[in-house]
Amino acid sequence: MRIATWNVNSIRARADRIEAWLDRSDVDVLAIQETKAKDENFPWELFEFAGYEVAHFGLNQWNGVAIASRVGLKDVERTFPDQPVFGKGKQEPIQEARAMAATCGGVRVWSLYVPNGRGLDDPHMPYKLEWLRVLKDHAKQWVKDDPEAQIALVGDWNVAPQDDDVWDIQFFRDNNMTHVSEGERAAFNAFIDDAGFVDVVRPRHPGPGVYTYWDYTQLRFPKKEGMRIDFQLCSPALADRVTDAWIDREERKGKGASDHAPVVIEIG
């Protein structure tokens, strides 16, 4: 079975790309982030024609996650338990459309779009750290309750855990940039060190120079200036079954590409 995660940066703008990619990638499950759509604007027929069931969680033009599957799509869950809220402007704080789960082919797949911290001193940063902490605490418990649990936490984590995960760490340091701070890295690494999850892609594709995201600005892609911020973290029992993994850098090429590349794993 093949599981992919992909921040598509608008499901509508990327519809043709997604259709073509499903056609050639042969994935069984696709976890999507940044659909930027409400249900009424979601291209349901795209997935139907391609032979996939799909579930979507989108509240407005921001965020939005989905899971498409051709190996079953059961027990869809929107938001994780105790998911922290955030208030935009004067509006009531809400649980944003950043997490959803479904059981596909026996694997509990979580499609995650981790909040962007925006700035080291921005209110979005503590929100991001708390969001990750609460999810990690639950993930740890899921595995504690069932050591054989088949869980994949996949998506855009908005964290570059190692210096090699950005093209120039000094540039990030000099400009007080997010994604590489101690707090963000600790929040991410807790999934591995504390909850016992496994990054199944990095060992097969170590850096430097291996990225999943390239900013649209500054010609970052042709200059090979990217970031590794999209990950598939597997529960221990699922990690044992992984036979292959890759980042589809080709999909970042050409006109109309998302700024993120799909990340794929193969399970035996």
Place this chain on the structure above:
DNA sequence: ATGTCGCTTTTTAAGCGA
């Protein structure tokens, strides 16, 4: 030498978010 997208709205440009 320069340099992006995509969404929305009391739209046809500006603001927001990444």
